[in-house]
Amino acid sequence: MFAAQIRTFEKYLRIERNASDCTCRSYLRDLADFCDFLRVTRIGSFEHITDIDGLAVRAYLADCARRNRKSTQARKLSCLKTFFSFLVREGLAAANPAETLKAPKRDSTLPRHLTVDEMFALLDSVPADTLLQARDRAVLELLYSTGIRLSELVGLNRCDIDQRSGTVLIRGKGRKERVVPMGRKAAAVVADYCARSQDLAGRHQPVNRAPVFLNNRGGRLSGRSVARLLDGWIERCGITHKISPHAIRHSFATHLLNAGADMRGIQELLGHASLATTQKYTHLHVDALMQVYDRAHPRSKIVPEGL
Missing domain, CATH: 1.10.150 (DNA polymerase; domain 1)
Incomplete structure (x- = not known):
């Protein structure tokens, strides 16, 4: 049709x-x-x-x-x-039948995110004894250290990783490019995996043009495979709630905000075109602050008289 x-x-x-x-x-x-x-x-x-x-x-x-x-x-x-x-x-239709219709108001809820302790427990639970374990560890470290989208992660090539500067070139939505720091730990883990998987990476193409993250056959790791490996490590480290790769991106942004990072800086790191998209994290941040206040401040539960 x-x-x-x-x-x-x-x-x-x-x-x-x-x-x-x-x-x-x-x-x-x-x-x-x-x-x-x-x-x-x-x-x-x-x-x-x-x-x-x-x-x-x-x-x-x-x-x-x-x-x-x-x-x-x-x-x-x-x-x-x-x-x-x-x-x-293009002159293929006289009018737009959807033009005047309004979309339903979206729910303002954010996906579940991990606490800092949970995030560290997850990352520390992944050994690097085998090549697959080294890959999984590098995937999780890079997800959390950069806040990269899943599609951006699996689209990375080895030439996008600059080990000298500790940065990664990310091609985001609309094919817009941004350069973000990896952090020392993630940079070291990614470098270790890339070195150990070099022979596999060069099996089908020049190593520099090969995907960063490979499946067993040397092809590009899929987004579905990343979700599966995350499920496995989440279960192994004892976290009881289900977490998606995108929830790690939310964890990255939330932890930066809670540590006092500038909103504009977070916007640049996430690759958001609009600051309004990034500002949804402020609601979560304020909610967390209110919970701390209600729990700890001595006057938070006093009901004023005559008001």
Whole structure:
């Protein structure tokens, strides 16, 4: 359904908007979901893209509300708005049926994060006796020391690691580049793993262009594999709640903020385009401070009279 228009839209994303593979896959997945909904529900005869109206989009969003979180609903609506806006611009549609629709207000909750003690317990629980253990240790150290996104981590090549300066070149969302420090411990652990895996890395390509993190066959480690290895080490070190790789990124930001780091600096390290995205951590920080105050301050529980 509408395959030609979707292919044209994909070219626009890749060429004009310079969107990453991950972003393109997300758009195409959401458009496929929308087309599947139209096909299965048969709420109208949509032989042409111009047949889709606001009622069809509203029906789809109502269906999304029953099965998706608010953040996912907002993303799917944003996808449709971008898609139809592109079609209007190209003269392939007369109007954007999603233009006036508003996304649901997103929940302001943050994913669970680890305390400093829990984070140190996790990192210290990983030995480096085998090559795989050395890899896992380097993965976890780099996740926490840089706050890198999972997609950025698995996309790293060996030429992106500067052992001399102790920094890593990260290609983030929108293919924007940033250079962040690794910290001495992470730099040493990553250097150890890279040295030990050099033969495996050079099996299919020049070592300098090889991925930093490798699977058993010498190929690039996948994001799913990183999530699995994290699950394994979380369980081994006795942490009872489930933690995702992205939660380590939240731990990185939260620990920096609690230690007094500047908000703008945290924004640069995380690669956030907007300071507003970074400022969500201030709410968590204030909540933590209020809990400490309520627990410890001698006058926090005194109820004022006559007020």
